[in-house]
Amino acid sequence: MTPIQPISQVGAEEAMYIPACSIFRRFLKKQGLKFTPERAKILDAVLAKEEVFEAEQLLYEMRNENVRVSKATIYRTLKHLLEAKIIREVLIDSKQAHYQLTYGKDPQAYLVCMETNTIIPFDAPELKALRERICAEHNFKPVSHQFVIYGLCSDVKDEPDEEA
Amino acid sequence: MTPIQPISQVGAEEAMYIPACSIFRRFLKKQGLKFTPERAKILDAVLAKEEVFEAEQLLYEMRNENVRVSKATIYRTLKHLLEAKIIREVLIDSKQAHYQLTYGKDPQAYLVCMETNTIIPFDAPELKALRERICAEHNFKPVSHQFVIYGLCSDVKDEPDEEA
DNA sequence: ATCGATGCAAAAACTTTGCATCGGT
């Protein structure tokens, strides 16, 4: 127990002491795919992400650090990372895909500020129980879930709005 | 109490016995906007929607019924309907915006089948309490929330998958 | 008559794909 601090934070469930990199290599090999330098670079960039991120943002940041990978490869690799369960999708808005590291990031619950677009993850263990109950009622096999609360974060103070 | 069955089902909170059409007209007038035949047609189409819908789908269906409105007007009107709180956004996938009637549609909780893309709304009153608790903890002013469970619905039976 | 609304087509934003070349295994 108490595995050494792995990729990022704490809180996983499975074999999170196996480095994400090994998991990805293993996944790729199993699929007959290759572990290329580009995929390694993208994995690194993803592992450095503490919060929710987007594909274009990742590309932009990598370019800023002179890590050059094509947009197409970013998108292609994110798909593989999803399949490998190293990242997961987070539905924050409908314009763009948002992702988050799976390892060390248990909460699938977020506060989203409609003003500043800040995304604050929070923990709500009771959601699991609720999910089980609902799924049993509907004969539904759950795979994942997400709870999002939209509103205004504490930085948004008394915005002057709504004058007739 | 017990207002006559309004636009669609039951379960609203506010003045849901005021027809959506009046609400929209009022909203438009307040904003110095006009209530045009196109907007009326779109509102009608939206009010006929029992379930979650998308912009293109709405356009397609209207065309099928020989109700001709341009794509641009659909998108523009959906925005106004959102502002007027007649519809709300539902985050189902990141490729496309999904909407749902606000009136008579309380649940902001869905089961989404990853195989058939079926969307099954369900009721979970306990989410409100959870939301209050979390928001209080984070000094966050809630506006709305959404709970989505992804998985496989009862129509998807023992799909053969995962062979090594 | 005014000023917003419409329709069309072009543009924009995000994502995917075709193709020639490159490079893991």
Added chain:
DNA sequence: ACCGATGCAAAGTTTTTGCATCGAT
């Protein structure tokens, strides 16, 4: 050497916008 991966640019989707014309108030 094989077969998948990459980069680029083109194409695809969904949504937005510019502009001339139309129409509600």
